């Protein structure tokens with residue numbers, strides 16, 4: 430019998446439960462405002478065309494004018510508000526969102542009442558139907574366009590068609606009742622569309638947020654990998670791998686006419702005793718303390734790396750004559766004057782060192798080898814000294 434597969438839940442790509450960041454909400458508001466702008470002047474345009482076609486203006490000039498003025502002013506006000514919405518939303522998002530919603534709803538409601546008035550009073554049947562068709566078209570179009578913002582869009586169809594629906598119901602009769610029922614069904618259909626479209630839009634926003642978060646994590650991981658590949662964990666100094674690359678580079682520059690440079694291999698004296706007498710933790714503190722003091726004592730242009738356990742390599746550029754030795758002596762003096770481990774105030778440190786200057790025709794390994802021989806010599810001669818080879 431095949432083994433039962435464990436029921437492992439599929440990890441969700443998008444965290445549906447978490448609240449969307451404010452930036453996403455702001456983006457949705459701006460998107461919805463941008464979408465709505467294109468259709469604003471359709472309302473006064475539809476009105477003017479309908480009243481013109483049915484010569485309504487000649488029989489009801491004042492009403493036609495007031496209605497047209499209301500639509501033009503409303504559309505212009507919304508156009509202005511939506512143009513400034515980005516700045517407004519960055520100051521006070523909640524207020525911007527509410528102002529935008531109320532401006533939209535009042536505008537839709539205005540048209541809805543106008544349509545209901547015409548349907549309820551228009552003597553001419555064809556005009557009544559044209560107004561109804563225009564309103565259904567506006568309700569369907571506006572709902573589809575604004576559906577990415579569910580709380581806003583779900584009021585569009587009721588505001589545009591609701592007043593007419595009431596008028597039709599009050600007028601009674603089979604045809605009016607049937608039409609009012611279709612409108613009510615349309616409200617539910619609109620809610621379904623809004624739920625689908627706004628759900629898709631939100632999922633896209635969540636995926637975008639997730640992607641940005643992953644990109645940040647990747648950048649952080651990349652940075653820490655770069656640090657690990659370049660620096661020593663304990664002392665924060667450059668590690669051997671990176672210093673080797675640097676030495677090869679310097680040697681290449683030197684071969685091509687660049688400045689000469691020296692290498693110093695430094696090894697702490699009797700370091701094992703520190704571990705044995707005070708513990709490995711104190712040994713670690715001493716290594717860190719040495720790194721700090723060396724950073725301060727050496728020139729800015731000198732580069733120090735941890736070469737091995739308690740061994741360090743210093744690259745000293747531009748070191749004619751005995752300036753490399755002078756740098757190491759300055760470091761030795763500072764070590765003698767500075768408590769190296771906070772836990773052991775009396776502890777002082779010394780080191781032995783070997784120095785070599787890179788020769789233009791030699792491989793870098795040869796220069797390192799000579800510095801190593803110098804170090805060996807310094808240890809053999811009693812430690813606490815520097816030997817040049």
Ligand SMILES: Nc1nc2c(ncn2[C@@H]2O[C@H](COP(=O)(O)OP(=O)(O)OP(=O)(O)O)[C@@H](O)[C@H]2O)c(=O)[nH]1
Pocket residue numbers: 663696697698699700701702704708709710711712713716737738739808812
């Ligand atoms: N605490 C600590 N000890 C380390 C670390 N790396 C190497 N060591 C220790 O450094 C010690 C080096 O000992 P040795 O090579 O005998 O050198 P030494 O005692 O300094 O003697 P000389 O070099 O001859 O003066 C060893 O005990 C290692 O365990 C480290 O990262 N932390």
